[in-house]
Amino acid sequence: MLANTADVRIMLRTYGKQLSNAKRLARFRRALRLSEAQDVVDISRQARRRELVERIAREIMENLIVNGAENPVVEDILDRLEAETGWPVLLEYPLDGGDLRILRRSEDAPESLGPEEAAQLMRRLWEITLAKVDETML
Structure with missing residues (x-):
């Protein structure tokens, strides 16, 4: 079964967006941990x-x-x-x-x-x- 190149591009773009969002969230979590996150938890x-x-x-x-x-x-x-x-x-x-x-x-x-x-x-x-x-x- 052959995959349509447009479908493959759309799938790769979607995965790329998800990967970018995951990296952004990880950076945000690290920054939050380093900042005054303890106050928020309390x-x-x-x-x-x-x-x-x-x-x-x-x-x-x-x-x-x-x-x-x-x-x-x-x-x-x-x-x-x-x-x-x-x-x-x-x-x-x-x-x-x-x-x-x-x-x-x-x-x-x-x-x-x-x-x-x-x-x-x-x-x-x-x-x-x-x-x-x-x-x-x-």
Whole structure:
């Protein structure tokens, strides 16, 4: 089978371009290694860690805290929140499947919080959870 000379030229030109790009990338990598590449690596590690901390904190808030799981991390987070607020906090989803309700436990009956107070409490719960996860991660 004979190859068309135009096809061979196109193939060789394509390989030549790929070889030039590979050499250019290798020079760039060498220059990057010699420069302050360590800073870039540290920033990306910190960003990945922050993303992982946020993902774990979200899981804790969505699953463990609201479900009342008996977990030392969850207990510590809720203890910190209760120490800051000065009253026991109750988080629950209504049986009808509505949004999360934040209640203040009292001796008579649990009291529902207003929307502004509930938003502040959830923000603070998020901050405490992030701090706790960040403390406990290696």
